Structure formats: structure tokens, C-alpha cells
Amino acid sequence: MAMMEFVTTRKDELIGWVRKFSIFPYPFVTACCGMEFMSVASTLYDTDRFGAALPRFTPRQSDLLMVVGTITHKEAPVIKKVYDQMAEPKWVMAFGACATSGGFYRNYSVVQGIDKVIPVDIYIPGCPPRPEMVIDAIMKLQDKIAGERHPILPFEEQNPAKT
Amino acid sequence: MVYEKLKSELTGQYQRAWDSFGMLVLDVSLEQLLPLVNRLKDDFSFDLLLDITAVDYPERELRFDLVYHLFSSESRKRIRLKLCIAEDESQVPTVTRLYGSANYLEREVHEMYGVRFADNDDLRPILLYEGFEGHPLRKDYPMDLEQPLVDYRK
Numbered sequence: 001m002a003m004m005e006f007v008t009t010r011k012d013e014l015i016g017w018v019r020k021f022s023i024f025p026y027p028f029v030t031a032c033c034g035m036e037f038m039s040v041a042s043t044l045y046d047t048d049r050f051g052a053a054l055p056r057f058t059p060r061q062s063d064l065l066m067v068v069g070t071i072t073h074k075e076a077p078v079i080k081k082v083y084d085q086m087a088e089p090k091w092v093m094a095f096g097a098c099a100t101s102g103g104f105y106r107n108y109s110v111v112q113g114i115d116k117v118i119p120v121d122i123y124i125p126g127c128p129p130r131p132e133m134v135i136d137a138i139m140k141l142q143d144k145i146a147g148e149r150h151p152i153l154p155f156e157e158q159n160p161a162k163t
Numbered sequence: 164m165v166y167e168k169l170k171s172e173l174t175g176q177y178q179r180a181w182d183s184f185g186m187l188v189l190d191v192s193l194e195q196l197l198p199l200v201n202r203l204k205d206d207f208s209f210d211l212l213l214d215i216t217a218v219d220y221p222e223r224e225l226r227f228d229l230v231y232h233l234f235s236s237e238s239r240k241r242i243r244l245k246l247c248i249a250e251d252e253s254q255v256p257t258v259t260r261l262y263g264s265a266n267y268l269e270r271e272v273h274e275m276y277g278v279r280f281a282d283n284d285d286l287r288p289i290l291l292y293e294g295f296e297g298h299p300l301r302k303d304y305p306m307d308l309e310q311p312l313v314d315y316r317k
Contacts, residue, residue, distance in 0.1 A: 074292045076313045106307060108299040109290075116315045 015150040019063075019089065020142040021051035026062035028082060031069025033096040036128035045131040050138050059085040064141070065118075070098035071111045083118040089150070091141060092120045095134070097127040166240055169207055173199075188243045196246055197256045200231070204261055209233040209242060212262035215269060217276040221302045226250045227278060231258075248278065257283040275300040 025047075027037055040047055047053045056062040059082045071079055083092065094114055097103035100123045102112035114120060121144060124137045170187055174180040177199075179190035191199055203209040213232035220226060225247035233242050248255055257280040258265045267289065269280045274288040277298040288295070292312060297304050 073309065073311050074290075076311060080313050108304065108308060108310070111311070112309075116311075117313055119316070 011152075012148070012150050013146070015152075016146040016148060019150065020145040023050070023052035023064045023091075023138070023141070023145075024054060024056045024062045025052055025064040025066050025093075026057070026059050026082070026086070027055050027066045027068055028079060029066075029068040030071065030075065031096075031098060033068045033098070033128045036131065036134070037066070037068045037095065040131040040134045045135060047135065047138060050135070050142065052138050059083075060087060062086060063090055065090065065092045066095050067092065067099040067114050068095040070103065070105060071114050071117070072109045073111055074109070076111050076117050079114065080117050091122075091145070092118055093137060093141065094120045094123045096129055097125055100125055103127060166238070169240070169242070183243065186241045186243055188245065191244050191246050193246060193248065193252075193254065193256075196231075196244065197258070199244065200233070200258055200261055203233055203242065207235060208237045209235045211236060212258065212264050212268070213241070215258075215265060215272055217272050217278055217300075219276060219300065219302045223247075224249065227252075227276060229255065229272070229278065250277075252279070255280050257281060259283055274298065277301065 027034075027041075029037060039045060041053060041055070052064065059065070063086075065083060065086060067079065083090075092114075094100045098105065098110070099114050102110050104127070106112070111117060122137050122141045124133050126133055129137075166185075166187070170180075170182075173187065173189060177189045177191050177195065181188050189199070200209075211234040213234050214230070215232075216230050218228040218230065220228065227248050227250070229246050229248060231244040233244070234240070235242075255278060257269060259269065259282075266283070266285065269283050270286055270289050272278050273280065273286045274291050275298055280286065291299070294312075295310055297308075
């Protein structure tokens with residue numbers, strides 16, 4: 001049994017592989033895309049297959065902020081605060097046309113894409129997007145997580161003091 | 164029955180009256196509004212105020228149309244009242260004394276169109292946020308003017 005007693009791998013690859021299968025989403029559902037989110041999260045399409053099923057209803061315990069629906073200017077401070085409350089590492093998914101670009105709302109009240117307020121890792125177009133598109137986005141995000149660098153840093157370096 | 168009575172009693176007293184898909188529509192003036200609503204509520208049992216809204220016609224001297232919809236749950240009939248008001252008109256009478264729901268509707272008309280209602284002292288915005296300038300449903304509000312609350316990312 002001398003053969004398989006150790007494996008060699010890159011640290012980033014190992015951590016990325018671990019992290020990509022334990023995405024804890026925080027669904028920030030504001031609009032009709034929420035129906036599609038329920039569909040994709042439940043048994044028929046089932047994001048649990050990708051390790052991204054258990055929603056945490058506090059941003060402090062989640063890795064993936066799913067912005068599902070229209071974000072208005074009145075709501076923008078809320079989503080900024082939610083994003084700031086999430087612990088590193090964190091990713092953001094813009095779910096649907098409204099979160100991506102404002103969708104068909106071009107008026108006084110709607111933020112023209114949440115990337116004006118918080119950084120976004122993956123965009124899903126569609127009004128609302130098909131569940132297959134969401135699953136595709138989750139898989140692409142997993143690829144992205146797996147390919148990222150995952151530095152193990154002291155807390156102070158991971159969270160530089162805001163100037 | 165009720166509709167015929169309503170029609171025969173009310174048509175002729177107002178500037179213009181016509182029938183729109185089985186609903187009586189009346190053009191009323193500013194002074195006629197409150198007595199008419201009072202009468203509709205008492206004599207014709209219009210017990211539900213469905214909506215107050217406004218229409219903006221920037222080219223007109225009397226810039227806004229205020230539109231009231233009332234419903235009678237007894238006869239299941241609707242009635243629509245329209246009145247023209249100028250932009251700086253601040254004497255539109257409030258109907259909150261007659262219908263409690265008018266408070267929210269008048270607040271909404273106030274924040275979206277800038278119409279002021281006399282005697283309604285609670286005209287805080289409902290949907291708009293503190294610091295929002297202008298009235299977004301007016302035709303002269305720029306279509307893409309945004310008033311963000313947080314700083315945009317660079």
C-alpha cells in the first residue's frame with residue numbers, strides 16, 4: 001500500500017476546488033426573477049447538485065450574493081451594506097436583465113445595473129433568465145472560483161483598513 | 164336603474180358629461196368637486212374611492228387633469244370625475260375627510276406631480292426618498308435623470 005499515501009497539488013487549486021463546491025448563496029430577491037430563482041433552487045433544476053443550494057439568510061454567513069431583480073436607487077444603500085457585511089471571499093451574481101443593466105427600466109428610479117454600486121462576478125441576462133442559464137452561470141462561476149488565486153493571508157491583509 | 168337616475172340628475176349640472184363604457188364621466192370645476200363627492204357618497208352610496216391620479220399636459224395653461232374614480236358597492240357602478248388645475252394651484256380640496264384612503268392617493272399625486280392639496284397636512288413622499296428633487300411623472304422631468312443615494316464605483 002505504498003502507492004497512494006500522498007498527493008501533490010497546487011494550494012490554490014486545492015482551495016479553489018474546495019470552495020467551488022460550497023457556495024452559500026444569499027438570495028437578495030426584489031422582483032419577479034424571484035419566481036425563477038425558486039424554480040431553479042427547487043427539485044426540478046436543483047442547484048444543490050452544484051453545492052450551491054443552501055441559502056443563508058444573513059450576508060455574514062454567505063459567499064455568493066445573488067441579486068435577483070430590480071434594484072432601485074432607494075434600495076442601493078441596502079445592497080451596498082449587504083455586500084459590505086459579507087465576509088471574504090465573496091462573489092456577486094447579477095441575476096436577470098434588471099440587475100445586469102436596469103433591464104427595460106430607464107427612468108428616475110432604477111439603478112442601471114448593480115455594477116454601478118458593487119462589483120459583479122457573473123451576469124445572467126434574460127427577463128427572467130431560463131433555469132438552464134442560471135445553472136450555466138453557476139458552473140461558470142465555479143470555473144472562475146477554481147481558477148482564482150486563493151491567498152492565505154492574515155486577517156489584516158485580507159481586510160485592509162478603509163482610508 | 165341607479166345609473167339612469169345618476170345620469171339624469173347629474174348630467175347638465177357640470178361642464179361636460181359623457182358615457183365611457185358604461186361609466187359616467189363628469190368634468191367638474193374646482194368648487195364643484197367637494198359638494199359633488201359629498202353628494203355621491205351620501206345620496207348614491209359611492210362608498211369606495213378607487214383612485215386619485217393626475218395627467219400632465221405641459222402645453223396647457225391649466226396644466227394638470229386630476230382624475231377621481233369612485234365605486235359604489237351597492238349598485239356596483241363606477242364614476243369618474245375630472246378637473247383641470249393650474250401648476251401653482253394650491254386650493255385643490257382634500258377628500259380625506261370623506262375617504263381615509265385618499266390620504267395615500269393624495270400623497271402619491273403630490274410626490275409624482277407636485278399637486279398640492281389644501282388642508283392635507285401630511286404630504287410626505289411615499290415612494291421617493293429624502294433629498295429627491297423634482298416630480299418624476301411630470302413630462303418635463305428629464306427621462307434619464309437619476310438621483311443616486313450612493314456613490315457610483317469608478
